[in-house]
Amino acid sequence: MTIRIKFALLTIKKNKHSTSKKSESSSDGLPIARAITFFVVFTTFLFALAISFLIFFQLNKTLKESRQTFIDQKIHTVAQRINDYLSSRHKILQDYANFPIITQRVMQPKSQISNVADFLDERLILGKKYPLTLLDFSKKNIYSTRVKSPTSTILLNQNKDNKIKISLDKNQQLETWHLYAEIFYNQLTEGFLVLDISMYDMVKQLELEKLGEHHQLQLEQDNKVIFTIGSLIDEEVTRVQLPNLKLTLAYRTNTTTLNALRTELLQQIIISFLLLWACTTIAVHSLAHKHFVKPLEKLQEFASNVANNEYCDLNDKKFKILEIAELKKNFKDMVDKILLREMSLKRAKIKQEQLNKNLTHQQQMLVQSEKMASVGQLAAGVAHEINNPTGFVMGNLEVLKEYKMSIQTYQVATSNLQQAIASNDKEKIQKQLASVSALQQKLDIDYIMTDMDDLIADSINGTERIRDIVQDLKSFSRVDDTNKCETDLNEDVIKTALRLVWNEMKYKCTLEKRLQPLPLLFCYPSELSQVIMNLLINACYACEDSNKNKGFSEIIIASYYDNNTIFITVTDNGCGISEAEQIKMFDPFFTTKPIGKGTGLGLSISHSIIKKHNGNIQVSSQVGKGTTFTISLPLTSSEKSIDTVDPFLGIKTC
Amino acid sequence: MLKNRAVLFVDDDNSVLSTLTRLFYREEYQVVVANSAVAALSVLSKQKIDLLVSNQLMPGMSGAEFLQQVDHQFPEIVKILMTGYADIESLLDIIDQCNVINLLPKPWKNE
Numbered sequence: 001m002t003i004r005i006k007f008a009l010l011t012i013k014k015n016k017h018s019t020s021k022k023s024e025s026s027s028d029g030l031p032i033a034r035a036i037t038f039f040v041v042f043t044t045f046l047f048a049l050a051i052s053f054l055i056f057f058q059l060n061k062t063l064k065e066s067r068q069t070f071i072d073q074k075i076h077t078v079a080q081r082i083n084d085y086l087s088s089r090h091k092i093l094q095d096y097a098n099f100p101i102i103t104q105r106v107m108q109p110k111s112q113i114s115n116v117a118d119f120l121d122e123r124l125i126l127g128k129k130y131p132l133t134l135l136d137f138s139k140k141n142i143y144s145t146r147v148k149s150p151t152s153t154i155l156l157n158q159n160k161d162n163k164i165k166i167s168l169d170k171n172q173q174l175e176t177w178h179l180y181a182e183i184f185y186n187q188l189t190e191g192f193l194v195l196d197i198s199m200y201d202m203v204k205q206l207e208l209e210k211l212g213e214h215h216q217l218q219l220e221q222d223n224k225v226i227f228t229i230g231s232l233i234d235e236e237v238t239r240v241q242l243p244n245l246k247l248t249l250a251y252r253t254n255t256t257t258l259n260a261l262r263t264e265l266l267q268q269i270i271i272s273f274l275l276l277w278a279c280t281t282i283a284v285h286s287l288a289h290k291h292f293v294k295p296l297e298k299l300q301e302f303a304s305n306v307a308n309n310e311y312c313d314l315n316d317k318k319f320k321i322l323e324i325a326e327l328k329k330n331f332k333d334m335v336d337k338i339l340l341r342e343m344s345l346k347r348a349k350i351k352q353e354q355l356n357k358n359l360t361h362q363q364q365m366l367v368q369s370e371k372m373a374s375v376g377q378l379a380a381g382v383a384h385e386i387n388n389p390t391g392f393v394m395g396n397l398e399v400l401k402e403y404k405m406s407i408q409t410y411q412v413a414t415s416n417l418q419q420a421i422a423s424n425d426k427e428k429i430q431k432q433l434a435s436v437s438a439l440q441q442k443l444d445i446d447y448i449m450t451d452m453d454d455l456i457a458d459s460i461n462g463t464e465r466i467r468d469i470v471q472d473l474k475s476f477s478r479v480d481d482t483n484k485c486e487t488d489l490n491e492d493v494i495k496t497a498l499r500l501v502w503n504e505m506k507y508k509c510t511l512e513k514r515l516q517p518l519p520l521l522f523c524y525p526s527e528l529s530q531v532i533m534n535l536l537i538n539a540c541y542a543c544e545d546s547n548k549n550k551g552f553s554e555i556i557i558a559s560y561y562d563n564n565t566i567f568i569t570v571t572d573n574g575c576g577i578s579e580a581e582q583i584k585m586f587d588p589f590f591t592t593k594p595i596g597k598g599t600g601l602g603l604s605i606s607h608s609i610i611k612k613h614n615g616n617i618q619v620s621s622q623v624g625k626g627t628t629f630t631i632s633l634p635l636t637s638s639e640k641s642i643d644t645v646d647p648f649l650g651i652k653t654c
Numbered sequence: 655m656l657k658n659r660a661v662l663f664v665d666d667d668n669s670v671l672s673t674l675t676r677l678f679y680r681e682e683y684q685v686v687v688a689n690s691a692v693a694a695l696s697v698l699s700k701q702k703i704d705l706l707v708s709n710q711l712m713p714g715m716s717g718a719e720f721l722q723q724v725d726h727q728f729p730e731i732v733k734i735l736m737t738g739y740a741d742i743e744s745l746l747d748i749i750d751q752c753n754v755i756n757l758l759p760k761p762w763k764n765e
Contacts, residue, residue, distance in 0.1 A: 384711055384737075392673040399676045444679075451676060458669045507711045 032296060036288040041281050048273045056269055060262060067258065068238075075240045075251040078217065081206050082249070083242055089195060090179050092125045096132075097181035097193040105143075106136055106183050106191035113143065120145050131196040135180075137189055146196065177202070199227060214257065218250040225250075295319040299328060306335050366605065368477075371530050373599045375477055377537055381504030385469055389462035396459045403452060406443040413439045472499045476529065486520040489566060489633075490559055493525050497532040498557070505536065509543045509553030509572075516560045521633060523613055528633075531606040531617075532557075535570040535629050538602065541593065542574025542627060568631045576623040585619070660684040660702060664694040664720065665709040665736070674707070691715035691723075698724065703731055707758065710737035721754060734758050 030038075096102065105116040120132045120143060133144040177197040182189045203209060211217055212230030219227040220239075226247075238251045305312055319325040375382075413436045420428040440446070475496065487493065494515065505511060536555065543553035556571040577585060584590045586607045591600035610617045613633055621627035661683045663674045671687040678685045686703065688694035691712060697703070706724060710717035721733050735749065736758040749757060 388667055388670060392667070392670045395673040395677055399673070402680070447679075454672060455676065458672055462669055506713050507716065 031293065033285055033288040033293045036292065037281055037285040040284040041277070044277055044280050048277060052269050052273050056266055059265060063258070063261070067253075071238050071251060071253055072240075075238055075249060078206075078208070078211070078251075079240050079242050079249050082202070083244060085202060085206060086177065086179065086197075087244065089125055089130075089197065090181065093179055093193060093195045094181040096123055097183045102134065102193060103183055103185055103190070105134065107185060117143055125195065133194040133196070135192040135194060137191055139192065142191070203229060214254045216250075216252040218252075220248040220250055221246060291319075291321050292324070295321065295324045295328070299324075299331060302331070302335075306338070311335070311339070363608075366601070367527065367530070367609070370599055370601045370605045371477055374530065374533055374537060374602065375473065375500075378500055378504050381507075382469060382473065382500070385503040386466055389465045393459045393462040393466075396455045396462075400452070400455060403448045403455075406445065406448055410436070410439050410443055410445050468499070469503070472496065476500055476526070476533070484522055484524055487523050487525040487528075489518050489521055489523075489525075489528065489568065490515045493529045494532055494557060494559060494568065496525075497529040497536060501533055501536040501540070505540050505555070508540055509555050512554065512556045514556060514558035516558075518559055518561050518566055519635060521566055521635060523633070524609075527609045528613070531609050531631065532568065532570070534602040534606050539570055539572035539574060539627070542572050542576070544574075564635045566633045566635065568633075569628055571626060571628040573626040576625055576627055577619065577621040578623050582619060582621060586617075658682075658684075659704045660686055661705045661707065662686045662688065662694060662697060662703045663707050664688045664691060664712075664717070666690060666712040667709075670709070691717075691720035694720065695723065698728060698731075703728070705732045705734070707734045707736055710735055 099119070101115060101119050105113075116134065120134065123129075123132060131144065131146040133146065134142040136142055176199060177195075179195040179197060181193045181195075183191040183193060208217065208229050214230075216228065216230040216233045218225050218229075219242075233252045233254050235252045235255055240249045240251070241247075242249055302312065319328055413432070417429070417432040417436050420432040494513075498511070498513075502511070536557070539555045543555065552573075554573050556569075558567075558569045558571070560567050581590075581592065586603050588604040589600035590604075607617055610631055610633070615631060615633040618630045618632075619627065620630070659682065661678060663671055663685065664687075665671050665674075666689055668689055671689060675685050675687060683705070686697055686701070688697050691708075691714060694706075694708070698706075706721075708717045708720055708724075712720075717735055717737070721735060724731060724733060733754045734756045735754045
């Protein structure tokens with residue numbers, strides 16, 4: 001119980017310590033000082049337990065042995081003392097028995113009774129009066145000094161082995177020793193002199209009562225207890241034979257004292273063990289804290305500093321534990337290496353950024369040049385589209401010049417008429433009026449006035465057409481359009497591309513637009529319209545190539561929105577693309593056009609532009625029947641790769 | 655004033671046609687216009703035309719094809735090819751094939 005309480009106290013104490021530590025470090029797990037303490041406490045507990053038990057058992061054994069020796073000595077002493085007590089008195093008795101008056105009295109029982117009585121009455125044995133009895137050879141009572149029952153018969157148990165002649169009472173419970181000496185005459189036993197010694201007298205004389213306080217002393221004869229000193233004790237017995245007597249001395253000692261002693265010993269051992277244990281625990285904990293925890297905490301602090309990009313010097317810290325010192329050294333080396341590596345990484349990153357920048361620039365240049373090449377392909381159509389309005393606007397202006405001349409002539413006539421009216425010359429007025437009406441007829445002034453409106457409207461329309469086409473070209477070939485914006489693909493991408501291509505397309509094929517309303521897409525509109533234009537030019541080319549004899553060419557451009565994705569399809573009924581060509585068609589510089597007609601970069605660049613928008617471009621084609629290109633552009637995740645540069649621009653390395 | 659000579663202008667652009675009509679308004683020609691090869695052929699089948707001026711680039715039937723047909727059906731008509739194409743070289747074949755007497759580039763000079 002004590003151990004448990006003590007242990008619980010220790011645990012609480014340790015817990016207090018460890019919780020305060022724990023709040024500092026956020027990570028889970030056993031603190032090292034606590035762990036070491038725990039292991040030490042556990043092992044010392046086992047060790048001390050074993051040692052304590054060993055000591056206890058050894059001590060107990062020694063205790064038992066020494067006690068046994070003590071008991072043996074004691075009982076021998078007691079036996080010796082009893083023996084001495086009896087034999088000294090027997091010797092005196094024997095001397096008395098040899099007195100002539102005693103011998104004479106035994107030989108002649110009828111005479112000198114009074115002399116013998118006087119003699120026996122006066123006898124002192126070791127300064128004390130004992131009852132003496134004289135018996136004749138037939139053990140008949142001759143004379144006795146006994147006060148009580150002087151005539152009681154004493155059964156003499158003649159045992160020749162006993163040096164001390166002794167007999168016991170009949171009732172087997174010894175109260176009185178009957179010591180006797182034989183009276184010889186001519187080597188014949190003629191009588192006996194008997195000495196009664198009270199058992200209690202002997203006990204008193206030998207001071208055996210004290211012994212009875214904690215021990216039990218028993219006299220046994222033929223395994224029967226005849227006398228007991230002390231209270232009954234049910235314990236282990238030690239027996240010793242009394243010398244010169246056929247008696248056994250049985251000795252029992254009370255073990256309560258021994259047990260009490262033993263318990264006290266055990267308690268002392270436990271207390272000292274617990275004290276030692278507590279001291280060890282405290283010492284181990286503080287040592288572990290000093291030599292393990294603090295260095296490790298320093299290292300941990302250093303590590304977290306490194307993680308936060310704060311470097312501090314570890315050199316001033318001296319660690320006594322070899323492994324921790326080495327760990328510190330290795331850790332420091334590692335951090336140095338990390339710093340070096342970080343620096344080289346930074347340098348490499350700057351270099352990489354420069355390269356990426358260059359690459360982006362190169363890519364932009366490439367895209368731009370392809371764009372220009374596309375414009376080149378459209379040049380003929382665009383030129384025609386500019387020349388046409390220019391032609392009729394110029395023609396109109398020529399006509400306008402003529403109209404102006406006619407009007408001027410007419411105006412001269414009318415001013416003449418005005419002058420005539422002013423002069424109020426009727427004849428003149430008539431003449432001028434006729435001339436004006438003639439001129440009006442001749443110059444067809446009415447027609448001029450009506451037609452001039454149409455002429456001006458036509459001319460304005462023509463110049464607007466030129467302006468628009470130039471505007472489209474300008475917006476298409478713009479280089480600085482590098483920002484993403486929310487775009488309606490139908491209006492700002494498909495229709496822009498169509499306006500430019502339409503000039504070329506309209507003479508070659510019909511176009512069907514199936515544009516469904518689309519959500520705004522965050523994208524680069526100029527790049528996407530380049531892709532659409534490229535697909536339309538390709539479709540035109542495919543139709544032109546194959547439908548010369550067929551007569552009917554059709555291109556369908558469709559857009560729709562489904563499942564968070566915008567789809568744009570360009571379908572033609574042209575020559576189609578063979579499977580072998582389909583594999584290679586997104587490769588750079590692959591073209592089926594004659595030399596000088598195409599760069600072979602159109603689809604490759606289109607592919608990389610669509611990939612840049614996280615989209616996909618797919619083709620399905622049947623040779624001789626037509627081709628459908630499908631572009632899919634996801635609405636979400638368009639933010640993802642704004643800055644990622646496709647360094648190879650879709651160029652596959654084979 | 656009776657205009658006894660008829661000129662047919664064929665162009666897909668109505669603005670071009672109206673300009674041409676204006677230009678020839680004062681001349682002694684009857685001006686007829688058609689805005690496609692198909693329309694022109696129907697005009698040709700209805701009335702006599704002396705001079706035919708056709709644009710090259712037109713949706714449906716191109717000028718070259720049209721002139722070829724005209725040359726085949728009405729060889730007596732004088733034909734002029736009008737074009738906004740800068741690439742004149744490529745049109746020389748058409749001139750040879752269709753008995754075109756002149757090539758009128760756009761933008762034209764009025765004289």
